[in-house]
Amino acid sequence: MKNKFLALCAVAASAxxxxxxxxxxxxxxxxxxxxxVKATVQPTMWGLFFxxxxxxxxxxxxxxxxKNRSFEFDTPMMGWKEQKKEGxxxxxxxxxxxxxxPANRRYIRVESKPGDGYGxxxxxxxxxxxxxxxxxxxSVLARQQQGNNVALTVELVNPDGxxxxxxxxxxxxxxxxxxxxxxxxxxxxxxAKLNIWPxxxxxxxxxxxxxxxxxxxxxxxxxxxxxxxxxxxxxxxGFLRFPGGCxxxxxxLDERFQWKKTIGxxxxxxxxxxxxxxxxxxxxxxxxxxxxGLGFFEYFQLSEDIGAEPLPILNCGxxxxxxxxxxxxxxxxxPFIQDALDLIEFANGSVETTWGxxxxxxxxPEPFNMKYLGVGNEQWGEQYIERYKAFEKALTEKYPDIKxxxxxxxxxxxxEFEYLNTTLRSMKDxxxxxxxxxxxxxxxxxxxxxxxxxxxxxxxxKIFAGEYASQTVAIASPDNKNTWNGxxxxxxxxxxxxxxxxxxVMASYAPLFAHAEAWQWTPDMIWVDNLxxxxxxxxxxxxxFSTNKGTHVVPVLLNNEAVTGQNGTFASATIDKNTxxxxxxxxxxxxxxxxxxxxxDGVKKLNKKGTVTVLRSDNLNQExxxxxxxxxxxxxxxxxxxDKKVKLNMQPYSVNVVRVKMS
Ligand code: AHR
Numbered sequence: 001m002k003n004k005f006l007a008l009c010a011v012a013a014s015a016x017x018x019x020x021x022x023x024x025x026x027x028x029x030x031x032x033x034x035x036x037v038k039a040t041v042q043p044t045m046w047g048l049f050f051x052x053x054x055x056x057x058x059x060x061x062x063x064x065x066x067k068n069r070s071f072e073f074d075t076p077m078m079g080w081k082e083q084k085k086e087g088x089x090x091x092x093x094x095x096x097x098x099x100x101x102p103a104n105r106r107y108i109r110v111e112s113k114p115g116d117g118y119g120x121x122x123x124x125x126x127x128x129x130x131x132x133x134x135x136x137x138x139s140v141l142a143r144q145q146q147g148n149n150v151a152l153t154v155e156l157v158n159p160d161g162x163x164x165x166x167x168x169x170x171x172x173x174x175x176x177x178x179x180x181x182x183x184x185x186x187x188x189x190x191x192a193k194l195n196i197w198p199x200x201x202x203x204x205x206x207x208x209x210x211x212x213x214x215x216x217x218x219x220x221x222x223x224x225x226x227x228x229x230x231x232x233x234x235x236x237x238g239f240l241r242f243p244g245g246c247x248x249x250x251x252x253l254d255e256r257f258q259w260k261k262t263i264g265x266x267x268x269x270x271x272x273x274x275x276x277x278x279x280x281x282x283x284x285x286x287x288x289x290x291x292x293g294l295g296f297f298e299y300f301q302l303s304e305d306i307g308a309e310p311l312p313i314l315n316c317g318x319x320x321x322x323x324x325x326x327x328x329x330x331x332x333x334x335p336f337i338q339d340a341l342d343l344i345e346f347a348n349g350s351v352e353t354t355w356g357x358x359x360x361x362x363x364x365p366e367p368f369n370m371k372y373l374g375v376g377n378e379q380w381g382e383q384y385i386e387r388y389k390a391f392e393k394a395l396t397e398k399y400p401d402i403k404x405x406x407x408x409x410x411x412x413x414x415x416e417f418e419y420l421n422t423t424l425r426s427m428k429d430x431x432x433x434x435x436x437x438x439x440x441x442x443x444x445x446x447x448x449x450x451x452x453x454x455x456x457x458x459x460x461x462k463i464f465a466g467e468y469a470s471q472t473v474a475i476a477s478p479d480n481k482n483t484w485n486g487x488x489x490x491x492x493x494x495x496x497x498x499x500x501x502x503x504x505v506m507a508s509y510a511p512l513f514a515h516a517e518a519w520q521w522t523p524d525m526i527w528v529d530n531l532x533x534x535x536x537x538x539x540x541x542x543x544x545f546s547t548n549k550g551t552h553v554v555p556v557l558l559n560n561e562a563v564t565g566q567n568g569t570f571a572s573a574t575i576d577k578n579t580x581x582x583x584x585x586x587x588x589x590x591x592x593x594x595x596x597x598x599x600x601d602g603v604k605k606l607n608k609k610g611t612v613t614v615l616r617s618d619n620l621n622q623e624x625x626x627x628x629x630x631x632x633x634x635x636x637x638x639x640x641x642x643d644k645k646v647k648l649n650m651q652p653y654s655v656n657v658v659r660v661k662m663s
Pocket of ligand 1 (some may be wrong): 051053244246247377378410467510511
């Protein structure tokens, strides 16, 4: 099945061809009809797609520094190493208490002798990123077996073994209890490790061995990496789709994402393998598991924090069709549907309800006000339609106001797409609110498809452009890069999404995060390592669109036609009724300077001064990097406005966003 995915990818990417750009003309005169509103831009228009791929959650945004903290990986000691100084006789044995605690089966029993020199080291996720002067919070569940004799010395060490932070905890008694201790790091180190040295004579049981930075997003204990969330917040996203992606489906149904197992106390959240663990032979990541420290409560909270509508996607009774494609028989689908009903109660129900109470118990009595729910990820075939109808019936009966998102599979064209698109649009016995389309395509596809939605049915279901990214080599190729050519081409396409905002109500680039040393899929919007993070040119494009959304679409025309590639230019325009501004987005994909004029009809007056924010590079292969994170980043200057005309000199290969006050 995996081969089928790669085969399909190869077909889909076969349209890749060298980049060519039309020769540009100068002195283009565009007309903007500022009083001819064509569509309302939904507040959800530009949003985020989050998936735990590329160590996006564990090892990424979830700030836990200890890998395999609860010994639940398939190989229980993965990430851990025993330390034995000369003559040491201590030992650690993995215990399994599945019968009494199936969600958190394992712990380790450590035997310690005085002055023994036996210890354990955790390697972190490709090391631990530690910052000088910052506080780190260690915690562990522990119980003594004999007496109260074993204390734990906890150390952060750099690769040379130098201690850069230390503390001690002393477990007491024979009941499981949590012990905490904090300390300050004395050095910055991207590749630190954690040592635990038992001291004294006795036996101690340890579980959930954890280390978090004190400084997290909103300073939440055991929370999220602040720098990574900040990059998301800066985009002012309209929605946050979670938790994926293929991980929703799982390789097998047993390995699917089950939201109910991701809430409540973290030690009770049952870990499973991450679907990306062995997905690509060329990017094997055998230590990739889902601890669910970032679970559904935290996803809702994150959405709220960054002002995004929460958009959960649930498994619809189908495992990933690129893998096993396992199906839940129709007569056994009810628990899956019940999960969806219960999720809505968890998000929106009063604290008197079963699931609303669980939300309140986790610290959020107010509802999360969820409005959207995705049924399935990239499914295809009539099995999907059958299952979707069953979900739709039950959900409409109880929650008619929740908007449902359906899939058209992994590709934006081809047999599977056509079947689902036609069937969903002609279905009489179930409602279809929003259809999710995915396009992982060559940069030129994005430029050539800026008109994709011009002829879509204005009265049919709305579109969620749920996953897209220019693939500079081929889908899922490890050689794809986040180049300016890819980003600029996406911008050209996005003007088409915006022009069609009456049909397209949501759009998100995918995937979102990638750890530089632990990724499976490229390109990605934001790259991180243990200490740093940066936005790619694609991030900059997403951000410039999202932070310049406007409220209503108005026409911008060249020779009376929409600007969809003439002379290499692509344009869209909105007005913002809240700030009374005109917002023009113009992408010059040509290699020419274009001296352009935008004649604005339908306004009494335009302010004499406006601003233009520009993203550009002379080099189409330009990327951002840890060393040069701002190689492609916005610059702003003033534009001259005279007699309701905006003069703009568009540089080659540029994305230009103009804002001018109207009256
Ligand atoms: O974004 C990476 C993957 O691409 C997603 O998990 C899946 O939905 C798509 O095939």
